[in-house]
Amino acid sequence: MDGEWVIDDEGKPARDAFWYDEHASDSIGERQESDINNRLYDVCVRGQFLGTSLALLQWLREHETETIMAADIVFL
Numbered sequence: 089m090d091g092e093w094v095i096d097d098e099g100k101p102a103r104d105a106f107w108y109d110e111h112a113s114d115s116i117g118e119r120q121e122s123d124i125n126n127r128l129y130d131v132c133v134r135g136q137f138l139g140t141s142l143a144l145l146q147w148l149r150e151h152e153t154e155t156i157m158a159a160d161i162v163f164l
């Protein structure tokens with residue numbers, strides 16, 4: 089999926105939605121250098137690129153821990 093919408097336990101956005109942006113560009117580059125992108129492709133039949141859910145969740149975990157902690161639902 090492309091983009092991510094994080095919703096809290098009251099049904100309100102925990103942050104502005106991510107859409108195809110460059111938040112996760114560093115982590116995507118790291119994955120490509122470590123060959124994990126090929127392994128992800130084998131499992132998901134899709135590599136990582138800007139806006140993909142895994143990359144955005146990782147970015148949130150590293151940069152906005154409070155958003156992850158407030159999340160009840162993440163729409164992908």
